Structure formats: C-alpha cells, structure tokens
Amino acid sequence: MPFASLQLDDQGNLRHFLTIEGLGRDLLTRILDTAESFAGVTDRSVKKVPLLRGRVIANLFFETSTRTRTTFELAAKRLSADVLNLNISTSATAKGETLLDTLRNLEAMHVDMFVVRHADSGAAHFIAAHADPGVSVVNAGDGGHAHPTQAMLDVFTIRRAKGELTPLKVAIVGDILHSRVARSQIAALNTLGVSEVRVVAPRTLLPKDARSLGVHVFSDLEAGIRDVDVVIMLRLQRERMRGALLPSEHEYFQLYGLTDERLEAAKPDAIVMHPGPINRGVEMDSLVADGPRSVILQQVSHGIAIRMAVMSMAMQASGGENP
Amino acid sequence: MTPLFERISITGGHLLDPATGLDGKLDLHIADGVIAAIGAPPDGFDADRTIDAGGPFVIPGIVDLSARLREPGHEYKATIVSETTAAAHGGITTVLVPPDTDPVIDTPAVAELIRRRAKQSAHARVLTVGGLTRDLAGEQLTEMAALQAGGCVAVSNAWKPLANTLVARRALEYAATFDLAVFLHPEDHALRDVGCVHEGRVSTRLGLPGIPEAAETAAIARDLALAQHADARIHFRGISTGAAVEMIRQARSKGLKVTADTAIHQLHLTEMDVDGFDARCHVVPPLRTQADRDALRKGLADGTIDAVCSDHQPHEPDAKLAPFPSTAPGISGLETLLPLALRLTQEGVMDLPAVIRCLTSGPASVVDLPFGRIAAGNSADICIFASGQPWRFDAARMTSWGHNTPFDGWEFDTRVTCTLFEGRVVFHREGVA
Numbered sequence: 208m209p210f211a212s213l214q215l216d217d218q219g220n221l222r223h224f225l226t227i228e229g230l231g232r233d234l235l236t237r238i239l240d241t242a243e244s245f246a247g248v249t250d251r252s253v254k255k256v257p258l259l260r261g262r263v264i265a266n267l268f269f270e271t272s273t274r275t276r277t278t279f280e281l282a283a284k285r286l287s288a289d290v291l292n293l294n295i296s297t298s299a300t301a302k303g304e305t306l307l308d309t310l311r312n313l314e315a316m317h318v319d320m321f322v323v324r325h326a327d328s329g330a331a332h333f334i335a336a337h338a339d340p341g342v343s344v345v346n347a348g349d350g351g352h353a354h355p356t357q358a359m360l361d362v363f364t365i366r367r368a369k370g371e372l373t374p375l376k377v378a379i380v381g382d383i384l385h386s387r388v389a390r391s392q393i394a395a396l397n398t399l400g401v402s403e404v405r406v407v408a409p410r411t412l413l414p415k416d417a418r419s420l421g422v423h424v425f426s427d428l429e430a431g432i433r434d435v436d437v438v439i440m441l442r443l444q445r446e447r448m449r450g451a452l453l454p455s456e457h458e459y460f461q462l463y464g465l466t467d468e469r470l471e472a473a474k475p476d477a478i479v480m481h482p483g484p485i486n487r488g489v490e491m492d493s494l495v496a497d498g499p500r501s502v503i504l505q506q507v508s509h510g511i512a513i514r515m516a517v518m519s520m521a522m523q524a525s526g527g528e529n530p
Numbered sequence: 531m532t533p534l535f536e537r538i539s540i541t542g543g544h545l546l547d548p549a550t551g552l553d554g555k556l557d558l559h560i561a562d563g564v565i566a567a568i569g570a571p572p573d574g575f576d577a578d579r580t581i582d583a584g585g586p587f588v589i590p591g592i593v594d595l596s597a598r599l600r601e602p603g604h605e606y607k608a609t610i611v612s613e614t615t616a617a618a619h620g621g622i623t624t625v626l627v628p629p630d631t632d633p634v635i636d637t638p639a640v641a642e643l644i645r646r647r648a649k650q651s652a653h654a655r656v657l658t659v660g661g662l663t664r665d666l667a668g669e670q671l672t673e674m675a676a677l678q679a680g681g682c683v684a685v686s687n688a689w690k691p692l693a694n695t696l697v698a699r700r701a702l703e704y705a706a707t708f709d710l711a712v713f714l715h716p717e718d719h720a721l722r723d724v725g726c727v728h729e730g731r732v733s734t735r736l737g738l739p740g741i742p743e744a745a746e747t748a749a750i751a752r753d754l755a756l757a758q759h760a761d762a763r764i765h766f767r768g769i770s771t772g773a774a775v776e777m778i779r780q781a782r783s784k785g786l787k788v789t790a791d792t793a794i795h796q797l798h799l800t801e802m803d804v805d806g807f808d809a810r811c812h813v814v815p816p817l818r819t820q821a822d823r824d825a826l827r828k829g830l831a832d833g834t835i836d837a838v839c840s841d842h843q844p845h846e847p848d849a850k851l852a853p854f855p856s857t858a859p860g861i862s863g864l865e866t867l868l869p870l871a872l873r874l875t876q877e878g879v880m881d882l883p884a885v886i887r888c889l890t891s892g893p894a895s896v897v898d899l900p901f902g903r904i905a906a907g908n909s910a911d912i913c914i915f916a917s918g919q920p921w922r923f924d925a926a927r928m929t930s931w932g933h934n935t936p937f938d939g940w941e942f943d944t945r946v947t948c949t950l951f952e953g954r955v956v957f958h959r960e961g962v963a
Contacts, residue, residue: 307851327853328737329807351737414734
C-alpha cells in the first residue's frame with residue numbers, strides 16, 4: 208500500500224505518522240505551526256492541555272531509547288492522555304510472541320495510539336497496516352528507514368533559528384547509510400523546499416546511489432559544510448568499527464569530527480545540530496557541542512512540541528471527535 | 531474395476547512441442563502410461579476415454595527445476611501431497627526438490643522417503659536434488675555416488691555456503707566423476723550479509739539492508755573459474771542480474787558446460803514492487819532493477835538461460851506477517867508458472883514455442899531427463915491449456931497450501947485445463963470438456 212494512502216484519511220488529514228515521504232509541504236507546515244502553538248504550553252506553569260483526555264497512548268519500544276521515549280511520554284501527558292510504556296525487547300518477544308500478537312493484545316486493552324520504535328525498517332508501516340481502523344500509529348524510528356518526528360523537530364529548530372527555510376543550505380554529516388534520521392531529514396528538507404541538502408560521509412557510510420535521495424554528496428567535511436547555514440552531525444554507532452566500515456574512532460574524528468576550526472568553513476551564523484546522544488570527541492568536539500552555535504538542547508525541548516502536534520493531529524483525524 | 535491405465539485419446543487440440551517439432555492439429559493417443567501414437571491411433575486402439583481438447587494447446591508436461599514441497603520437516607507449510615496437487619493444477623508433471631528439507635537430503639534414505647511419499651500421491655514426478663555437503667554444512671562431501679544411485683538427479687548445497695573455495699573445487703571435481711550436475715545458487719554470503727532487498731534506489735530510500743549485484747556476480751566469477759578448472763557441469767540456479775547473464779553467455783561461448791535458470795517472478799517484477807514494504811515480494815535472490823529484468827528476458831530469449839522455474843516456496847500465513855526484514859522469503863509459484871511464462875509472448879519477449887521450450891525440454895536437458903518431450907514411447911506427461919479467456923488469479927483459491935504470492939489479482943489470458951501424468955488425468959478443470 209502506498210505510504211500516502213495509509214498515512215492520510217479521505218480528507219488528507221494525518222491518520223498515522225510513519226514517514227515524511229508522501230506528505231506534502233502544506234501538511235508539514237501545518238505540523239510545524241501546530242507545534243509552534245504547543246511550544247507556548249511548555250512555557251506555562253501549568254503545562255497541560257485537555258486535547259487527548261481519556262485517550263490511551265502506548266509507547267511500544269522494541270529498541271531501547273531514553274530521550275525519544277521520554278519526550279513522547281511528556282508530550283502525551285501534556286495532552287492529558289494516559290500513557291503506557293512497554294519495553295518489549297525485554298518482555299513479549301523474548302517469550303516468542305509475534306509482533307502481531309503483541310499488537311492484538313494491546314488493542315484488546317483499548318489503546319488509541321501506538322508510538323513504535325523497532326529495529327526493522329517497515330515495522331511502523333506493518334503495524335499501521337494491521338491495526339484496528341480507530342488506532343493511530345506514530346513511528347518513533349524503524350530500522351534504517353524513518354524517524355519522522357525527529358526530522359520534524361529538527362526542521363522546527365531550524366525554522367525557529369533561521370526563519371525562512373527556502374534560502375538555506377543544510378549539510379548532514381556522518382553515517383547516512385544506517386541513519387533513519389538522515390533519510391527523514393532529507394525528505395522533510397526537500398519537501399519544504401530548502402535550497403540545497405548535502406550529505407558528507409566516507410564511502411562506506413553512504414547508501415548506494417545516495418544522490419537519488421535528492422542530495423549533493425561530499426566526502427570531504429570542509430568542502431561539504433562550506434557556506435552552509437545548518438550543520439547536522441549524526442551519531443556514529445560504535446558497532447560500525449566491527450563491521451569493517453571504519454578503521455577507528457580516531458580516524459573518523461580526524462576526518463569528520465566537527466571542531467571550531469572546521470566550522471569556520473560554514474556561514475558565520477551557521478547552527479550546529481545533533482539528534483543525540485553525542486559521542487564527544489567522535490562526531491564533534493565538546494567546544495562545538497556546548498558552544499554558541501549549538502542548538503542541540505533546543506532540539507530536545509522542541510521534540511516535545513512536535514510530538515504533541517503529531518499526536519493531536521493524528522488522533523483527531525482517526526478519532527473523528529474533537530474533544 | 532478400472533484398469534491400471536486407461537487408454538486415452540486427446541482430440542481436437544493443437545499439439546505443440548518445440549523439442550520434437552510438433553506444431554499443429556494432431557490427436558494424441560495414450561496407453562499403458564506412455565504415448566502410443568501421435569496423429570492417427572494405432573491399429574485396434576480403442577480409447578477408454580476421449581478428452582476433447584477443443585482447440586486449446588496440448589504441450590509436454592512442465593518440468594520445474596526448483597520447487598520446495600516442505601516435506602519432510604516443514605509440514606506446517608505444505609506437504610508432498612498438497613504441493614504435487616498444486617503442481618498438477620499448474621500443468622507441472624516433474625518437479626525437482628532442493629536438498630534443504632529437514633532432515634536434509636544428504637543420504638539416499640531421505641531421497642527414498644520423498645520418492646515414496648510422492649509415489650503415493652501420484653500427482654507429479656518428484657525428483658530429488660541431493661546435498662553437496664553433509665548436512666549442507668559446507669565442509670564434508672556427501673556420498674554422491676550413493677545419492678545418484680538413490681535417484682538424485684543433481685547435487686546442490688541450496689542456499690547454504692561452502693566453507694571455502696577449496697571445498698567448492700573438490701565438490702565440483704567429485705560430482706564430475708559421476709557426471710552429476712551441480713546446482714549452484716550464486717551468492718557470496720559475506721556480501722549478502724543481512725541484506726533482504728536489492729541494493730539500489732529502493733533500499734536506499736527505504737533504509738532496508740541491501741544485497742549488492744556483486745553478491746551474485748562475484749560468486750558466478752568464482753564458480754566459473756572453478757568449473758573450468760574442474761571440467762565440471764554446473765547449473766546456476768535462479769540468477770537475478772543482467773551482469774550474470776552476460777558472464778554466463780561469455781562462458782558458454784568459450785565452451786564451458788554451464789547452464790542457468792531464473793525464477794519466473796524475476797521476469798515480471800522489479801525492486802520497485804518491494805516499495806511499501808510488500809513482504810510478498812521478499813525473495814532470494816532479491817528482485818532487481820528493470821534493466822536486470824530486461825536482460826534476464828533477453829537471456830532467456832537468446833537461449834543463455836535454459837529454463838524458467840517456479841522457485842516454489844509455500845509458506846504459512848504467519849511467515850509473511852511481520853515487518854519486511856523479518857519475513858520469510860519466497861513465493862508460492864507452481865500455479866502461476868505457466869500463465870506468467872505465457873504472458874511473455876503477449877509482451878513480445880518470445881514466441882510461444884520458445885516459451886514452451888523453457889518450461890519443458892529446456893529444464894529437462896539441464897539434468898538429462900527424458901521428460902518434457904512428446905514422442906511415441908515417452909511417458910505420457912501432458913499439459914493442456916486454453917487461451918483467449920481472461921481470468922483473474924485469486925490467491926485465496928490456490929491449491930497450494932501457501933497463498934503467499936504477489937500475483938494475487940493479476941489477469942491472465944491462459945489457463946491450464948487438464949494435466950496428465952504418466953498417462954493418468956491428475957487434473958481436469960470443471961466445466962471443461
């Protein structure tokens with residue numbers, strides 16, 4: 208089933224949020240604008256709105272995560288929903304239960320939304336295709352495929368820092384091959400019409416035919432970030448050294464680690480981003496991570512507003528009622 | 531009491547067999563399980579039964595070089611009875627089963643077990659491909675002479691890797707001692723890694739681990755070098771890339787004893803069909819690019835590829851009910867082999883006799899089988915199909931226990947109406963004379 212028809216209802220409203228692909232510029236802008244309205248809620252002393260009161264949201268995490276799960280949980284609670292946190296990697300599947308069995312059992316408990324993280328590309332799509340019609344699915348990361356809320360919070364952070372998106376040049380640096388974050392960022396930035404998206408990586412960390420994603424490909428960091436407005440550093444998984452993809456963290460930092468000196472190549476007002484958690488001294492120097500151009504902690508707080516926006520939009524489309 | 535063999539006349543059909551040159555309105559007469567006469571009946575022939583083919587084509591029963599029947603070991607997926615019945619529905623009268631059953635076919639006893647079960651079912655001829663190494667573990671050779679004596683028509687390690695190139699060399703040399711064809715699945719296991727789709731645009735976009743073209747071509751280059759050295763007979767099972775077609779074409783022009791087949795789905799689907807994470811299109815080797823599909827079609831048309839097979843892999847529904855990378859690969863293909871192959875004539879890839887050859891004498895020649903040919907004295911294995919009556923294929927109504935197919939809902943112009951195996955009618959579509 209094409210993504211667009213699975214993600215959207217008859218009126219073009221968001222039913223599930225599985226991938227950026229197939230979603231139009233208007234819808235992405237609507238997510239950003241809705242998040243903007245929720246960003247104010249976060250600043251109030253009473254940080255709750257009653258939009259999803261009485262609804263049940265299950266965080267189904269088949270891979271461990273602290274940051275993403277916590278911000279989804281906070282977002283759900285600020286929308287007044289009830290939240291179940293299920294760390295499946297240590298429970299059901301260890302007992303041989305299939306993903307579909309897990310899903311059916313939770314549906315029997317009348318869960319309204321699943322927030323899913325899974326190691327297989329396509330897992331959120333699979334769950335959405337098999338869920339009850341009234342249930343919404345939000346993808347919190349599936350294999351190397353997509354992490355759409357991360358991409359939206361990144362775009363939100365860029366928009367807040369830079370205003371207009373269309374004139375911007377953005378470079379994404381690191382393990383593009385395995386990164387669901389990069390795939391979703393590229394799709395979001397291109398859909399929203401930024402001027403140029405670049406990827407910077409050694410050949411072992413680039414997917415085949417990377418240009419087909421709509422990016423310019425660089426293997427040299429300084430050339431790749433020259434005159435860009437935004438530098439996004441990706442997390443490097445330690446297991447990449449074992450798969451003969453890289454010789455050492457040392458050489459990676461020598462070639463692709465972001466330092467203040469290297470950042471000189473970017474525009475003077477360029478911002479630096481990272482989806483976290485950072486390997487200091489591998490992807491970037493602490494001076495950059497904690498420096499004035501870093502917006503890494505803003506990304507985390509924006510994650511709550513974006514997830515509130517996506518959850519409320521998807522629940523309103525699928526639930527039909529507007530509480 | 532019905533006699534052991536009926537005397538059958540098939541009348542009014544268009545007899546077509548490119549191997550024997552038959553092509554025209556000819557009757558066929560069958561007695562004692564073999565073809566008694568073509569054209570006029572033998573003197574004193576008194577048919578117990580007359581099948582009025584009524585215009586459709588009468589061709590040799592199809593020979594399928596790879597169909598997993600799932601027995602022994604995986605009877606929750608399918609059985610020899612269920613799948614040979616499905617073969618009969620598909621006009622297939624001879625199937626070769628790969629050795630990766632459970633237990634694996636690495637001793638004559640397992641081959642004998644399969645042969646007996648198939649004989650009880652009596653819907654199709656089931657021939658075994660013996661293991662190349664013990665337990666398919668890739669290290670010690672099987673007793674190939676014993677396997678051959680036990681009925682195995684070829685040897686193979688299925689999708690399991692050999693420990694190293696020295697084992698591969700020895701295995702090819704030892705098999706060559708007995709002129710046994712070795713079926714090789716060209717795949718470099720290290721290069722495949724955890725891949726589940728073609729490494730290309732779709733894997734890049736969907737973030738699915740890819741299987742590079744080089745996983746196939748590196749294996750083919752190595753195996754061709756070894757086959758040349760060992761002067762062995764090798765058959766590449768299920769090639770998927772255009773580069774492989776070109777390498778095999780060149781090897782054959784240099785006189786190497788190499789043959790090849792491809793799975794029918796490779797001639798109709800591409801990596802684009804995986805889009806949307808369609809697990810029904812999860813196959814090994816993976817669906818590749820449109821250029822690969824076109825090169826495979828060309829290779830089949832010019833004879834570089836000898837045969838098309840179903841690569842039948844029936845699964846229980848749960849096997850496909852998971853996120854794409856966690857699903858079991860394979861398509862249940864016996865019942866769509868002929869209609870999909872005949873579609874190639876409509877799409878201008880090959881003419882009808884060429885398609886029939888790739889399904890009958892082509893695969894039979896790979897392992898020197900006397901089947902797939904209509905000639906007096908040959909086993910009366912016959913497929914009758916109608917054309918010009920479009921019908922919609924419905925996966926839910928398949929005969930195979932495995933309903934896992936991406937061809938659900940496809941419209942076909944041709945359809946099997948009757949199948950005879952060893953002179954017996956093993957399938958006759960209701961409502962057809």
